[in-house]
Amino acid sequence: MSLSLLLLLTLSLLSTNPLSLSSTANPPDRFIKSIPPHQSLRHSKPQEYIELTHPLPSDHLIPSFSLQILHHYFADTIGRPPISAPYSPPSACPPPWSSVVLHLQASSYGDQYDRIAAIWLAGAEILRTSTAEPTPDGVFWNVRKDVTRYVSLLQRSNLTLTVMLENVVNDVFTGVYDVRLTLLYYKSNPVRVLSSADHHHNKLSRKLGLLKDYRCVDSKLGFESEKFRDNTVIVHEEKQRNSLNLYETPADLIIPISNVVENEGFWFRIESESGVRSKGVKIPPNTYKAVLEIYVSFHGNDEFWYSNPPDSYIRMNNLTTGRGHGAYREVFATIDGSFVGSVIPFPIIFTGGINPLFWEPVVAIGAFNVPSYDFDLTPFLGLVLDCKTHLFGLGVADSIPFWLVDANLHLWLSHGSSAINAKSVHTHTPSLSIKRSSVFDQLDGSFEIRAKRTSRFLGWVKSNEGNLTTHVLHHLNFKNSIRFERNGTYKLVRQKVKTKTEVKVESEMGLLIGRVRIKRRYPLRVITSTLPGSRSNVYKMVTNVSHSLTEKLSCGCFSRSLRNSQDSRGWMVVKDHDVLSGSANTDQSFSYMDEFGCYSRVVSATDGKLVSDNMTFSCPSSF
Numbered sequence: 001m002s003l004s005l006l007l008l009l010t011l012s013l014l015s016t017n018p019l020s021l022s023s024t025a026n027p028p029d030r031f032i033k034s035i036p037p038h039q040s041l042r043h044s045k046p047q048e049y050i051e052l053t054h055p056l057p058s059d060h061l062i063p064s065f066s067l068q069i070l071h072h073y074f075a076d077t078i079g080r081p082p083i084s085a086p087y088s089p090p091s092a093c094p095p096p097w098s099s100v101v102l103h104l105q106a107s108s109y110g111d112q113y114d115r116i117a118a119i120w121l122a123g124a125e126i127l128r129t130s131t132a133e134p135t136p137d138g139v140f141w142n143v144r145k146d147v148t149r150y151v152s153l154l155q156r157s158n159l160t161l162t163v164m165l166e167n168v169v170n171d172v173f174t175g176v177y178d179v180r181l182t183l184l185y186y187k188s189n190p191v192r193v194l195s196s197a198d199h200h201h202n203k204l205s206r207k208l209g210l211l212k213d214y215r216c217v218d219s220k221l222g223f224e225s226e227k228f229r230d231n232t233v234i235v236h237e238e239k240q241r242n243s244l245n246l247y248e249t250p251a252d253l254i255i256p257i258s259n260v261v262e263n264e265g266f267w268f269r270i271e272s273e274s275g276v277r278s279k280g281v282k283i284p285p286n287t288y289k290a291v292l293e294i295y296v297s298f299h300g301n302d303e304f305w306y307s308n309p310p311d312s313y314i315r316m317n318n319l320t321t322g323r324g325h326g327a328y329r330e331v332f333a334t335i336d337g338s339f340v341g342s343v344i345p346f347p348i349i350f351t352g353g354i355n356p357l358f359w360e361p362v363v364a365i366g367a368f369n370v371p372s373y374d375f376d377l378t379p380f381l382g383l384v385l386d387c388k389t390h391l392f393g394l395g396v397a398d399s400i401p402f403w404l405v406d407a408n409l410h411l412w413l414s415h416g417s418s419a420i421n422a423k424s425v426h427t428h429t430p431s432l433s434i435k436r437s438s439v440f441d442q443l444d445g446s447f448e449i450r451a452k453r454t455s456r457f458l459g460w461v462k463s464n465e466g467n468l469t470t471h472v473l474h475h476l477n478f479k480n481s482i483r484f485e486r487n488g489t490y491k492l493v494r495q496k497v498k499t500k501t502e503v504k505v506e507s508e509m510g511l512l513i514g515r516v517r518i519k520r521r522y523p524l525r526v527i528t529s530t531l532p533g534s535r536s537n538v539y540k541m542v543t544n545v546s547h548s549l550t551e552k553l554s555c556g557c558f559s560r561s562l563r564n565s566q567d568s569r570g571w572m573v574v575k576d577h578d579v580l581s582g583s584a585n586t587d588q589s590f591s592y593m594d595e596f597g598c599y600s601r602v603v604s605a606t607d608g609k610l611v612s613d614n615m616t617f618s619c620p621s622s623f
């Protein structure tokens with residue numbers, strides 16, 4: 001038996017879980033649209049799939065240079081090393097650049113599952129993404145991501161860019177993914193003149209207390225603005241090395257916290273709670289600020305972790321499913337074994353998830369551009385600026401196979417300070433309060449989990465930038481409930497995640513120099529009702545999914561606000577993992593506001609077609 005056949009068999013064993021009576025109690029699952037579900041609506045041309053997102057600040061500019069770095073057909077790539085390409089900055093357009101955008105263009109036709117993919121530059125992840133499930137007529141999509149924060153890598157020569165996208169191609173799964181990657185380099189600064197039409201936006205922002213004054217108190221923040229008579233505001237972006245603007249000025253150095261076994265891709269594959277993976281890192285002694293950026297996605301029996309019942313329910317009912325271990329997961333980071341930060345990830349639903357008919361042609365929030373999570377580790381610098389190797393670890397609490405996790409350590413260096421004095425004043429591990437309750441009688445029952453954690457970290461760093469004290473405060477609030485009714489055939493999952501992060505930087509005199517506040521909320525509700533079908537082994541599933549992501553960021557003199565929600569409902573007839581027929585509708589509303597203006601888009605998709613699409617650059621009356 002060849003290796004790839006063996007791998008394929010293992011894969012089908014893992015993913016094929018016929019809906020026997022005992023497993024109807026544990027949908028949702030992962031499906032494939034193996035038969036064109038909407039024959040009446042057959043598109044003869046390939047169809048574009050989209051993830052709603054806001055325009056990038058550089059979108060109205062013409063790139064100074066466009067560099068295609070890779071074009072590859074990802075066919076039967078499972079178990080094979082990733083695809084790589086050499087990278088050097090374009091000699092025709094050398095740095096500095098004002099911004100850099102990564103553009104991924106992908107297409108596929110045939111039958112195929114959704115697949116996870118990642119792109120790394122010199123082992124540092126720059127994009128986590130997943131694919132759309134193709135149709136016989138073909139699908140294509142585009143992902144554009146601002147990658148300016150990785151500029152310290154992008155300006156280096158002789159690096160390797162790596163793409164991992166494990167796909168299976170055989171008689172059944174025919175979809176090959178055609179992927180092109182291009183980097184767009186911009187030289188001009190994104191300067192946007194806000195017209196008086198945006199007056200409303202300014203008023204709104206002030207009402208929200210988000211933009212207090214357009215003139216920044218401290219020009220070190222990197223943004224300066226001028227205000228004119230008629231409310232026209234010009235925002236200049238200034239790239240300043242000394243900026244304390246946490247999320248806007250790229251780091252001087254990025255150290256990947258990723259797998260060194262390159263043949264498996266640079267991500268760490270985490271299969272259990274105890275599977276903490278780590279990498280030894282020496283931090284340059286002139287580091288004055290550090291931010292850890294974590295990338296994460298969940299697969300296999302944890303793809304729908306938020307809907308997994310406790311093991312006791314599975315055991316008592318003699319169920320064969322591996323989707324258990326309860327519904328609490330927390331991705332955490334450690335330094336030398338001590339906790340430094342954690343996140344309950346946004347529950348991304350890939351395009352084959354729950355009901356694949358929901359995600360055509362509008363994919364679920366984050367499916368094409370999986371969010372990463374930032375942790376300010378500056379308070380911990382006092383523990384690691386000793387020129388010794390320290391272990392940076394990543395793990396997932398309560399995890400079952402499998403999670404793909406890695407991180408980038410962004411470091412800001414003080415030029416001219418050779419050695420820095422630093423002390424971590426308050427870094428003890430915050431306790432997690434978690435309560436679980438579980439009541440069930442055979443297949444019916446309800447399960448609840450509530451968890452809370454407040455982390456506080458404090459440390460000072462004395463460099464040429466001054467003696468700066470960084471306070472990090474992070475609140476996490478999690479609630480999950482799962483209810484089974486009708487002998488386990490009806491399942492209701494409700495989850496709420498709320499987080500609040502504040503990072504404050506103070507001078508030695510106690511003056512506030514910078515402050516970032518981020519609030520996020522991501523509720524999720526999934527209903528799955530499984531009914532017997534006309535034939536044995538065929539089921540009808542009625543499914544409803546509502547989820548959203550709200551985010552508010554305020555940082556000194558600017559702020560950003562995002563509200564993105566999707567509501568999907570429909571039904572499908574399934575046999576094993578194949579969707580035989582069905583009907584589905586998804587409504588999505590996206591609004592975004594930042595220092596440059598507002599953007600909103602409201603779409604509705606029914607049975608694979610976009611039936612309404614309304615986009616506006618004016619600000620909504622309520623945000």
Ligand SMILES: *[C@@H]1O[C@H](CO)[C@@H](O)[C@H](O)[C@H]1NC(C)=O
Nearest residue numbers: 021022023442443486487488
């Ligand atoms: C509930 O489901 C189990 C297994 O799926 C089955 O054996 C049992 O007869 C069902 N009970 C009722 C009341 O339908």
Ligand SMILES: *[C@@H]1O[C@H](CO)[C@@H](O)[C@H](O)[C@H]1NC(C)=O
Nearest residue numbers: 086087088155156157158159
């Ligand atoms: C990159 O590699 C080329 C060819 O091996 C070499 O000539 C060049 O000096 C290298 N550049 C850097 C910056 O290392």
Ligand SMILES: *[C@@H]1O[C@H](CO)[C@@H](O)[C@H](O)[C@H]1NC(C)=O
Nearest residue numbers: 315316317318319441442443
């Ligand atoms: C599970 O299996 C055990 C042993 O075969 C049996 O005694 C028990 O009744 C089963 N429970 C259910 C709910 O089917």
Ligand SMILES: *[C@@H]1O[C@H](CO)[C@@H](O)[C@H](O)[C@H]1NC(C)=O
Nearest residue numbers: 421460462467468469507508
């Ligand atoms: C830096 O500031 C902190 C807090 O104000 C102070 O405790 C510490 O002694 C200062 N460090 C140095 C080296 O001056």
Ligand SMILES: *[C@@H]1O[C@H](CO)[C@@H](O)[C@H](O)[C@H]1NC(C)=O
Nearest residue numbers: 527528529542543544569570
């Ligand atoms: C799904 O949502 C629709 C509309 O909100 C509702 O009418 C329907 O009963 C829901 N389906 C289930 C299975 O709860």
Ligand SMILES: *[C@@H]1O[C@H](CO)[C@@H](O)[C@H](O)[C@H]1NC(C)=O
Nearest residue numbers: 602603611612613614615616
């Ligand atoms: C689009 O939005 C505008 C303004 O909110 C509204 O007047 C219009 O009816 C909408 N169009 C559609 C097709 O929904």
